[in-house]
Amino acid sequence: MMDDAELADRLLAGDRRALSRAITLVESGRTDHRDRAAALLDRLAGEGRQALRLGLSGTPGVGKSTFIEAFGLHLVERAHKVAVLAVDPSSARTGGSILGDKTRMERLTRAPGAFIRPSPSQTELGGVARRTRESIALCEAAGFDTVLIETVGVGQSETMVAEMSDIFVLLLAPGGGDELQGVKRGIMEIADLILVNKADGPLEAEARRTCADYAGALRLLRRREGDAPGFPKALTVSAVSGAGIEEAWAQIGALASWRRENGHWDRRRAAQAGHWFDDAVRHGIMERLRADPRIKAALREARGAVAEGEAAPGAAAARVLTLLFEAAPTPGGPPARG
Amino acid sequence: MMDDAELADRLLAGDRRALSRAITLVESGRTDHRDRAAALLDRLAGEGRQALRLGLSGTPGVGKSTFIEAFGLHLVERAHKVAVLAVDPSSARTGGSILGDKTRMERLTRAPGAFIRPSPSQTELGGVARRTRESIALCEAAGFDTVLIETVGVGQSETMVAEMSDIFVLLLAPGGGDELQGVKRGIMEIADLILVNKADGPLEAEARRTCADYAGALRLLRRREGDAPGFPKALTVSAVSGAGIEEAWAQIGALASWRRENGHWDRRRAAQAGHWFDDAVRHGIMERLRADPRIKAALREARGAVAEGEAAPGAAAARVLTLLFEAAPTPGGPPARG
Numbered sequence: 001m002m003d004d005a006e007l008a009d010r011l012l013a014g015d016r017r018a019l020s021r022a023i024t025l026v027e028s029g030r031t032d033h034r035d036r037a038a039a040l041l042d043r044l045a046g047e048g049r050q051a052l053r054l055g056l057s058g059t060p061g062v063g064k065s066t067f068i069e070a071f072g073l074h075l076v077e078r079a080h081k082v083a084v085l086a087v088d089p090s091s092a093r094t095g096g097s098i099l100g101d102k103t104r105m106e107r108l109t110r111a112p113g114a115f116i117r118p119s120p121s122q123t124e125l126g127g128v129a130r131r132t133r134e135s136i137a138l139c140e141a142a143g144f145d146t147v148l149i150e151t152v153g154v155g156q157s158e159t160m161v162a163e164m165s166d167i168f169v170l171l172l173a174p175g176g177g178d179e180l181q182g183v184k185r186g187i188m189e190i191a192d193l194i195l196v197n198k199a200d201g202p203l204e205a206e207a208r209r210t211c212a213d214y215a216g217a218l219r220l221l222r223r224r225e226g227d228a229p230g231f232p233k234a235l236t237v238s239a240v241s242g243a244g245i246e247e248a249w250a251q252i253g254a255l256a257s258w259r260r261e262n263g264h265w266d267r268r269r270a271a272q273a274g275h276w277f278d279d280a281v282r283h284g285i286m287e288r289l290r291a292d293p294r295i296k297a298a299l300r301e302a303r304g305a306v307a308e309g310e311a312a313p314g315a316a317a318a319r320v321l322t323l324l325f326e327a328a329p330t331p332g333g334p335p336a337r338g
Numbered sequence: 339m340m341d342d343a344e345l346a347d348r349l350l351a352g353d354r355r356a357l358s359r360a361i362t363l364v365e366s367g368r369t370d371h372r373d374r375a376a377a378l379l380d381r382l383a384g385e386g387r388q389a390l391r392l393g394l395s396g397t398p399g400v401g402k403s404t405f406i407e408a409f410g411l412h413l414v415e416r417a418h419k420v421a422v423l424a425v426d427p428s429s430a431r432t433g434g435s436i437l438g439d440k441t442r443m444e445r446l447t448r449a450p451g452a453f454i455r456p457s458p459s460q461t462e463l464g465g466v467a468r469r470t471r472e473s474i475a476l477c478e479a480a481g482f483d484t485v486l487i488e489t490v491g492v493g494q495s496e497t498m499v500a501e502m503s504d505i506f507v508l509l510l511a512p513g514g515g516d517e518l519q520g521v522k523r524g525i526m527e528i529a530d531l532i533l534v535n536k537a538d539g540p541l542e543a544e545a546r547r548t549c550a551d552y553a554g555a556l557r558l559l560r561r562r563e564g565d566a567p568g569f570p571k572a573l574t575v576s577a578v579s580g581a582g583i584e585e586a587w588a589q590i591g592a593l594a595s596w597r598r599e600n601g602h603w604d605r606r607r608a609a610q611a612g613h614w615f616d617d618a619v620r621h622g623i624m625e626r627l628r629a630d631p632r633i634k635a636a637l638r639e640a641r642g643a644v645a646e647g648e649a650a651p652g653a654a655a656a657r658v659l660t661l662l663f664e665a666a667p668t669p670g671g672p673p674a675r676g
Contacts, residue, residue: 042653270645277644280655282620288663306615307608315380317618325626
């Protein structure tokens with residue numbers, strides 16, 4: 001059995017089994033595992049290794065697995081090391097975990113420069129965020145220069161993935177009915193690059209038309225912090241023929257370089273890390289407090305009364321806080337008030 | 339000087355000066371004021387008075403003040419009691435507070451059934467949310483049956499206002515250049531009703547065209563929880579001629595009734611109150627902890643190291659938590675871990 005120092009060393013050396021094991025620690029529900037994971041991540045943070053964190057969203061049917069395989073192979077053939085992580089907060093509900101079936105990316109799975117990690121089955125979005133961010137950090141430490149974080153285009157998972165990415169890519173199919181359009185509406189605001197897939201065979205013309213439509217729609221968006229000239233951008237690709245994949249990668253590289261040169265990259269990374277820290281502090285405090293059955297019961301009861309309209313939220317919260325800080329006054333903290 | 343029991347009694351009797359004073363307590367930066375406000379709100383929650391909470395967003399230039407005056411007068415003439423609250427998280431930056439100039443709603447300000455409260459000058463969005471929610475609750479307790487919460491169409495303030503409203507209305511001007519379109523794109527997702535203003539004189543035809551465009555775009559959106567058949571909807575109004583205002587109010591009423599009958603209303607209110615409680619607990623805990631200079635310094639230092647990439651967010655948070663819970667262990671809480 002590997003001890004944690006050995007695990008760190010092997011992970012830093014790029015050992016994929018060590019990386020898998022470290023991610024398992026991060027995903028574990030056991031406190032001792034997660035404490036070990038936290039210590040490991042802290043040790044690795046000092047190494048300062050950075051990958052391009054590439055968020056990718058696409059609804060079922062756009063050919064996401066095929067695209068990831070083609071895109072990933074394009075990169076590993078050019079000596080890149082590519083890790084693919086899946087975020088599927090709905091897996092517990094839908095039963096079908098994305099990337100669960102690695103056979104759909106058979107060639108990429110076998111490529112020496114690639115690492116593919118399926119989405120763990122779980123439900124809580126907050127927990128998914130922490131686990132994914134920590135898994136990204138582990139992949140970076142293991143020397144992967146590109147970490148692709150893929151998610152389905154449903155609910156809040158895209159926003160979450162966009163917030164932990166350097167660059168966010170939206171994969172779409174040509175045309176698309178009303179339902180598909182509805183899915184896309186909110187997400188356009190967070191995309192850096194829109195790729196219209198299936199630009200091959202009979203769908204090629206339709207893909208070009210769809211791409212032109214999106215390019216037009218993107219021009220209506222307000223310019224955002226970190227938008228290089230010409231971005232966000234829409235391009236066509238074909239995961240099957242490989243057309244457009246080189247251009248897509250070149251555009252991603254151009255945007256990344258522009259952001260690095262203009263300070264956006266570091267600023268965004270620092271803000272993301274700060275957020276992550278704030279989340280971890282808040283989450284950790286609430287977790288420790290809820291470990292006390294008396295506090296847990298008080299929270300549940302107060303929240304119920306508030307939801308029923310029997311108590312005002314602020315006052316109910318103040319009562320729970322009083323219980324809390326009377327039980328354990330912080331040094332120098334203000335006196336508890338009803 | 340009124341004591342708090344008298345303040346509550348007078349507020350419940352609909353005294354607008356008492357309402358003003360109570361809102362001042364809510365907006366105060368002083369802890370003792372806010373504790374009094376919390377106690378007052380808790381006392382008032384038991385009364386179970388509910389207003390229609392109507393969120394309204396519109397960018398400068400759409401005629402928002404004129405619309406609110408015409409809309410508010412329409413309601414007070416029909417024996418409604420209308421409170422108008424302004425949310426302007428950017429007031430500190432832009433210098434211009436919305437509703438700061440009450441003379442723009444001269445007639446509504448003087449109407450006996452109306453209460454208008456300008457936006458206080460402050461910066462932090464979280465603080466704005468708490469203050470606004472508490473001010474809404476005070477208006478409800480004072481017997482106002484409609485509380486209009488207005489905000490400018492910038493940044494995250496609309497989402498915040500939409501989350502504390504029963505129904506969210508977006509006010510737009512006819513046509514609009516690219517910039518305006520960009521502003522609207524994200525917000526369409528949260529609107530229950532789009533009103534295209536200035537449907538009078540030379541702009542009437544353009545307003546109808548714009549309205550039809552939006553009606554088409556709204557049909558592309560996915561149906562959301564709480565969408566009555568036919569909603570979200572787009573209508574034209576004229577704040578100047580009054581055309582369409584009666585219809586807008588009728589549509590708002592129809593949507594509210596449908597939501598009440600179908601359980602959406604109560605469910606949404608309970609969820610909002612629960613959220614508010616969670617926010618208050620989290621905020622209160624962080625506030626009390628930061629009151630300890632040692633903890634405050636530790637938080638600032640750890641966050642800085644994380645932003646610089648020198649420490650992993652999770653481990654840095656764990657270290658701060660250890661400091662915190664070692665200083666003040668909760669009864670029955672887990673032992674502190676590094």
